Amino acid sequence: MNSGRLFDTIVAPITAAGRGAIAVVRVSGSEAFSVARSVFAGLPENVESHRAYFGRFSHGDDGLALVFLDGRGYTGEPSVEFSLHGSPASVSAFLGACEKAGARMAEPGEFTRRAFMNGLLDLTEAEAVRDSVEASTEAQFRAASRNREGALHRELDRIAYELGGVLAAVEASTDFGEEVGPVDQELALQRIDCCLDGIQKLLSTAVAGRVAREGAAVCIVGRPNAGKSSLLNAILGSDRAIVSEFAGTTRDTIEEVVEFGGLPLRLVDTAGLREAENDVEKIGIERSQAEIIAADVVWFVYDVAGGFGEEERDWFEKIERPKVLVANKSDLGSGPGTVVSAHHLTGLVDLAKATQKLLGDITVGDSGVINSRHKPLLERARDSTLQARETLTGDVPDDLAAVGLRDALVAIEEITGKNTTDDILDRIFRDFCIGK
């Protein structure tokens, strides 16, 4: 087992803040065991890894200490996870005792940052730890889990290996041309194309990644009083938006993330479409238009009692996004489209199915998915690799291809964190919560 680098000793609760039956506090770092011994009586001289010891805490509580030896736990360094009574009072007294014994409070994401520094995770896996903790739908969690288990890491390593191979061949023929001869062009191009293929596949997961993380953006539009807000409330199962019989109730857009028929959706309720009667309403309607442009799917809702008239048809046809025509208030009549009743909660399964059909190819398959940090780096890797490819097939000397290959490799290694700066790490781990 690798022994990690030795860092100072940090402490933080790893369970949520607030009151609970049990709280867990992690102490990790070079002096973890000596800190542990000062605040907890119950650790024998020779502790075993992955073993729990019962004992008394110096602040008056009693509970368990779960021990991880160097290189065996989450952070890769000696660490102890204490289970104590989960009152804020017990936790803060215990943290105070740990600080007195020489530990310092961990920064957000610092445990995971150490796991990264100790080579237990690459950056895509560390980001996926954050996404797993922040997931609010099962689909988000599943997508994060695939990345956490290394789906992206493995593919990026494979691409880096191929790029590195071609780069080594180009460099060898430049430096030792006499002995090794010219670059085997056919083999080099084969490897380059394999990289380009892999990069393109990863890039194509960008939208699926966003959908998995944020939910597909579904914009609910239609005439005032069509029942847009009622539909939002029906799906959320709560009175999130104000509903009234007066047209023009919703002025500002309202957003909620929800799992609907297994789909992670970000529902956006908007102000009804009509000639605005005043400035506030005008702003609301302009906002609705902007939401339509940004939506993955638009639900155009109309009231079957009012009917799907000329004006509705015109609005519906002008929407240039994937769209579902939603005939609401089916308890009052019928009409074309997916028939629902926000009041009676009918037709919602059909609405989910119609939406799923439109989202079909942007929901996540089994692969890892990229995020907005990875995308520009992958695009750079693709462009530089293409440049290298052109150089190798053109009349210019082969060694110029090394420039493109090296840059592509740097970009890939910035994604995995093999090649990174403290600045980049600070930016990534800043978004973590304390205790992760």
Ligand SMILES: Nc1nc2c(ncn2[C@@H]2O[C@H](COP(=O)(O)OP(=O)(O)OP(=O)(O)O)[C@@H](O)[C@H]2O)c(=O)[nH]1
């Ligand atoms: N009978 C019946 N009435 C409904 C149904 N859905 C909504 N309504 C009623 O229609 C009226 C308007 O509903 P809202 O949800 O406020 O409509 P909206 O489209 O959000 O309206 P604006 O925010 O003004 O654009 C309210 O009186 C609702 O109770 C339904 O399925 N059946």
Ligand SMILES: [Mg+2]
């Ligand atoms: Mg409304």
